[in-house]
Amino acid sequence: MTADAAPSGHPLRILVVEDEALIALELECLLDDLGHITVGVACNSSEAIAVGRATAPDVALVDIHLVDGPTGVEVARALAADPRTTVVFMTANAKRIPDDFAGAFGVIAKPYSERVVASTLAYVAGCRAGRPQAHCPDGFSPSPACAAAR
Numbered sequence: 457m458t459a460d461a462a463p464s465g466h467p468l469r470i471l472v473v474e475d476e477a478l479i480a481l482e483l484e485c486l487l488d489d490l491g492h493i494t495v496g497v498a499c500n501s502s503e504a505i506a507v508g509r510a511t512a513p514d515v516a517l518v519d520i521h522l523v524d525g526p527t528g529v530e531v532a533r534a535l536a537a538d539p540r541t542t543v544v545f546m547t548a549n550a551k552r553i554p555d556d557f558a559g560a561f562g563v564i565a566k567p568y569s570e571r572v573v574a575s576t577l578a579y580v581a582g583c584r585a586g587r588p589q590a591h592c593p594d595g596f597s598p599s600p601a602c603a604a605a606r
């Protein structure tokens with residue numbers, strides 16, 4: 457476990473919504489190294505929504521463009537409707553994110569680094585626990601609603 461790992465006993469349960477198998481596998485390995493639990497990996501919108509509803513993850517890392525098209529926004533709206541799930545976009549297509557961020561907490565731009573993912577998840581965990589950090593981590597852009605709440 458690395459220094460950036462989840463605190464003992466407090467791992468985040470994370471759904472990975474990514475259609476590129478190597479990226480999804482890399483994320484799963486990184487999440488494991490950080491001490492988090494991957495509750496599922498989905499490569500299309502219907503699978504992502506079904507797995508999200510079945511597992512109620514703490515966090516969903518959602519790509520905008522999936523195998524069935526630019527459906528990540530629909531996935532974000534569906535998953536963010538459950539207050540137990542915090543959605544974070546991970547995309548190289550940030551221009552496709554609507555002004556309201558489809559209920560997502562923010563976005564990590566691809567290509568991402570392990571450090572950005574780790575610091576963003578730590579930030580999300582702090583916000584979920586009512587202990588937000590003073591500054592957003594580098595490489596993470598908060599949604600307008602998230603930025604206004606700080």
